Amino acid sequence: MEDCEWHIVDDENHYESGCGGEWFFFKGTVKENQMIFCPFCGEPITEHESIV
Numbered sequence: 001m002e003d004c005e006w007h008i009v010d011d012e013n014h015y016e017s018g019c020g021g022e023w024f025f026f027k028g029t030v031k032e033n034q035m036i037f038c039p040f041c042g043e044p045i046t047e048h049e050s051i052v
């Protein structure tokens with residue numbers, strides 16, 4: 001099993017998952033929302049910070 005890598009898409013609350021899903025938080029990050037497992041594939045989420 002591998003972690004599902006989530007990347008920020010166009011703002012800090014909009015994510016794209018490594019398995020092809022998209023998720024939007026009203027507020028905060030993956031960690032701040034205490035989301036541990038990807039709702040699409042069930043794997044643990046690894047959050048990647050956007051590189052500016």
Ligand SMILES: [Zn+2]
Nearest residue numbers: 004019038041
């Ligand atoms: Zn996933």
